[in-house]
Amino acid sequence: MDTLTIKAKGISVTVDLTVGHLAEMTVDIDGRRLKPLHRAPWIDEPRETLPQDLPAGTVRLSGDFLCAPFSRSDVEEAPLHGWPANSPWDVVDSKATADGWRAVFRLQHKVMGATVEKILTLRDDHPFLYQEHVFSGGSGGISVAHHPMTVMKNGGKLAFSPKRFAATPDDPLEPDPARGRFRFAYPARSTDLTHFPAADGGTLDLTDYRMDQSREDFVTLVEADHGGPGWTALARQAEADLVLVLKNPAELPVTMLWISNGGRDYAPWSGRHRGVLGIEDGRTALGHATSLGDNWLKREGVATAFALAEGGNISFRHVIGALPQEAGGEPPRDIATAQGRMRLMAADGSTREVAFDSDFLRIGQSVSG
Template sequence: MNVATFEAKRIRVSVDLAVGHLADLVIEGGDRELRPLHRAPWADWPPEQLPAHLPEGVRRLSGDFLCAPFSRSDIEEAPLHGWPANSAWDVVESAAIDGGWRVLFRLKRKVMGATVDKVLTLRDHHPFLYQEHVFLGGSGAISVAHHTMTQMGAGGRLAFSLKRLAVTPEQAPEPDPARGRSLLAYPARASKLEQFPTADGTFTDLTEYRANGRHEDFVTLVEADHHGLGWTAVARQAEDDL
């Protein structure tokens, strides 16, 4: 695996250059190390152990990555979440800056004719990774999003920018009850995140993630018209971080 690691004082990040995913993020806080990002358990398996039809971004699924477009690519021919999530990136620049380190990556493929740059900045003693993505040239419109993944050993609290509603798709992720279960109702929608319909006919609070049952769910939060950026914050209970 072609992974490049960059660091500043008390923070370091590793990037899987084959797909542009953040393979690891380590923040030193006091006498402990925080690892807020989740890496799929199969990401380091030999290729022959995975189905041949899987996109490269699913095979190497890690931490956080750029989607352009988000989800299925129906604008130009590309794998799930587009070429930024499934193809190689080059390190164009990597150098120390005043009080930290800055790295510029460039996607080897084009997205709708545009060159895509990823800029990561690490600041000494800052518990944050600063990310920027730039589209140079090209034409057309496309959805763009980060695909950040985390895990919570004992649940936690979630906060979001203002949402219009929450929606689940027509079918649960695993419709066969012998293979898995879902907590939420499918299909369903609600304008109040604290009162979303569940499979048993009751309601649950989407701002509270409970680790009290094995279930898989997929819910889309639709942004309200506030002309700002959409954001999510996660406070993890067992890990005691934000």
């Protein structure tokens, strides 16, 4: 596999250059080694044993990757989730900095005529990966999303920055019971994330990832107007850690949860893709054409694409991190970032602080497009 590994004190990230996925991330902290990202179980299997029509991004499914567009590529011909998730990236620059490491990658394909670059920054003793994507030039509009995936042996508990509501699309991911199964009602909506409508007429708790529910589900969370960073925190029970994903809501106003727990019976999933959660922060609806046209999110006042322009640039930033905590622990009640620190507030009022680049997400700056 064509990879590049970048390192700073206490953290390393490996990029699969064949598809631009983050193949591995390790955080060494408090005497422990944490691995917050997922790697599909079929990656090391011979290609000929997998279905021949699989997109390259599914064949190499791992960690996090850029979707541009998110979901269907039905404006410009490309595989599911677009060329950034399915084709090679070149290394433009990769070198140590005064306080860590910085690497720049460029997608070999253009997207809607735009050149796409991925900038990864690691800082010494920061348990976070700082990412930025930059689109230069092009024309038309592009929907985007990050696609970080984590995996759990025994489920976990979730917490979020304030959300306006959660909603499922019109149709489930696996409507055919001969191929898979789902648990949410489709379409459905709730302002209470602990009581989301279920397919059986009851409710399900979006903050509780349970391993005893075989399912393939998808739900979109719309950020509330709270003035701080958007964040998702997952306390993985068996792994005894806390996975953190952060964004600027002005850039990426929705967080989409992909719950993949043995809910697909066909290859390569074959019921073995279990305990996986995608925490997919984006500026998108489902599909490129839908994102550019009239859609339900736009009617809620939510942007679903960036506007590209010749001679112009658009960019957005994202953060993934991991911290140790006790097995069976709870996620934080709130997260605040300021003055080079992140403060995590627990339900009992106690706090914990870690090093964090509080200027990186550019909260409060205007975003166009």
